[in-house]
Amino acid sequence: MVEETVALKSNQQIGTNIWLMEFRSTLLASHAKPGQFLMVHLGERTKDPLLRRPFSIHGIQDGDKVMILYNVVGAGTSLLSALKEHDIISVIGPLGNGFTLPRPSEKAILVGGGTGLAPLFFLAQVLQKDQRNTVTLFLGFPTSQEVVRIQQLKDLGVNLSLTTEDGSLGIKGVVTDLLDQRLSNKGTTKPVIYACGPPPMLKTVAQKATTLSLRSYVSLEGYMACGLGICLGCAVKAAHGETKPYYYVCQDGPVFPSGMIDWEVL
Ligand SMILES: Cc1cc2nc3c(=O)[nH]c(=O)nc-3n(C[C@H](O)[C@H](O)[C@H](O)COP(=O)(O)OP(=O)(O)OC[C@H]3O[C@@H](n4cnc5c(N)ncnc54)[C@H](O)[C@@H]3O)c2cc1C
Ligand code: FES
Incomplete structure (x- = not known):
């Protein structure tokens, strides 16, 4: 883990309320694993040293370019979206455990809801680079206005399917409908599922995985104040029978x- 001060290479709006930020860091890029995250301090526009926010590492390009895909939802992300090329931010990372990669030749199904796409893009990058796994990506958005990064995903070569809730792009419905269809295909080998998105979507994925005895991994985006295991604010209740009553998303996850x-509690 490092703390670095970096100058932004770009910070652009690419969809309704959705921004893509890029900066260069050889250190972060060489150590980052898909599913890990960064605590980002929001630059000189705020002097508050505690105002860091967690963001998944969206992808790594050209060896040293680090990308963050984010939704503007409140004060911190509004400040972030106002930053321009060459503005300075401070980042701590890579943090958290990251995804356990599938075994060679196992099929991977990635399921993303909205900006849940953020860590899955990096996972798809790594899996496609190795070419050891068949990668299917199911993405769901409320409307076509929120659909982003599609051409870049196609360029990676993943098998991509889309849903929108209003049917304005892709198949009308929610992303777990696609998972249902895929999992109802009898005779195909058991895939490993990787999911990131709103808690109800993750819960549905978890239930399907349990029913079908599939391995599945979820990336949680709980509230985080410190990101470093100090504030204990990111606790999530562990399932019955686990060794601990709670897990901390920043340290045990995300x-x-x-x-x-x-x-039932999340
Ligand atoms: C490990 C991790 C990875 C994350 N990765 C990404 C990412 O790649 N892209 C991205 O857009 N977001 C990501 N998030 C969520 C992101 O950190 C929050 O959206 C951000 O901190 C909000 O800051 P804010 O100051 O703009 O909003 P605030 O002013 O703090 O809150 C504004 C509104 O958003 C809600 N909110 C704030 N944080 C969250 C949250 N974590 N989950 C649900 N609702 C929230 C609040 O209830 C409030 O209604 C991640 C969170 C975690 C823990
Ligand atoms: S965010 Fe502070 S302990 Fe996890």
């Missing part, structure tokens, strides 16, 4: 085998 979480 990626968990879906069976480790108590989905």
Whole structure:
């Protein structure tokens, strides 16, 4: 883990409320694993040293370019979206455990809801680079206005399917409908599922994985104040029978085998 001050290479709006930020860091890029995250301090526009926010590492390009894909939802992300090329931010990372990669030749199904795409893009990059696994990516968005990064995903060569809730792009419905269809195909080998998105989507994925005895990993985006295991604010209730009553998303996660979480409480 390092703390670095970096100058932004770009910070652009690419969809309704969705921004893509890029900066260069050889150190972070060489150590980052898919599913890990960064605590980002929001630059000189705020003097508050505690105002860091967690973001997944969206991808690494050209060996040293680090990308963050984010939704503007409140004060911190509004400040972030106002930053321009050459503005300075401070980042701590890479933090957290990251995804457990599938075994060679295992099929991977990635399921993303909205900006849940953020860590899955990096996972797809790594899996496609190795070419050891068949990668299927199911993405769901409310409307076509929120659909981003599609050409870049196609360029990676993943098998991509889309849903929108209003049917304005792709198949009308929610992303777990695609998972249902895929998992109802009898005779195909058991895939490993990787999911990131809103808690109800993750809960549905976890239930399907349990029913079909599939390995599945979920990336949680709980509230985080410190990101470093100090404030204990990111606790999630562990499933019955786990060794601990709670897990801390920043230290034990953010990626968990879906069976480790108590989905009734999340
Ligand atoms: C490990 C991790 C990785 C993350 N990766 C990404 C990412 O790649 N891209 C991205 O857009 N976001 C990501 N998030 C969520 C992101 O950190 C929050 O959206 C951000 O901190 C909000 O800051 P804010 O100051 O703009 O909003 P605030 O002013 O703090 O909150 C504004 C509104 O957003 C809600 N909110 C704030 N944080 C969260 C949260 N974590 N989950 C749900 N609702 C929240 C609040 O209830 C409030 O209604 C991640 C979170 C975690 C823990
Ligand atoms: S965010 Fe502070 S302990 Fe996890």
